[in-house]
Amino acid sequence: MRPSDGLFLLLAYLLLWVVLLCCDATRRSRESEARIALERTIVRSYALTDLCLSGEARYTRHLSQADIHAPFQDHPLALEHFPSGSLIPPPPHLARRTTP
Structure with a gap:
């Protein structure tokens, strides 16, 4: 062979x-x-209508439906109450730093 x-x-x-x-x-x-x-x-x-990624918090249900203040719906500097919030990052336009 x-x-x-x-x-x-x-x-x-x-x-x-x-x-x-x-x-x-x-x-x-x-x-x-x-x-x-x-x-x-x-x-x-x-x-x-849209895909539901998570049923916990309103800002993790669908990323296109989140508003800027949704993570702070309880009070500013609130701790993360829902585990899916640590798995889904914020949209890139919200993570950009602005210069004064």
């Missing part, structure tokens, strides 16, 4: 895996069509 035969066997093995992965992806996409259709029906019937 020549050394190149081992390379061709490896390439054939990897090609087989690529074909199997493509077949599996096709099968899974067909199976998920019914679930996606059901989810679209639910979204339409409940009139849902």
Whole structure:
């Protein structure tokens, strides 16, 4: 057996895996069509608008809906009451420092 035969066997093995992965992806996409259709029906019937990242504080529910003063809704310098506030950083335009 020549050394190149081992390379061709490896390439054939990897090609087989690529074909199997493509077949599996096709099968899974067909199976998920019914679930996606059901989810679209639910979204339409409940009139849902945006993705909800967290249900805890109003400033972590959806980042596009947060206002500047929402983190300080209790009092200035308040401690973080919700764990999701430490996982989701503030938007970049709120984190910029301004010069006086």
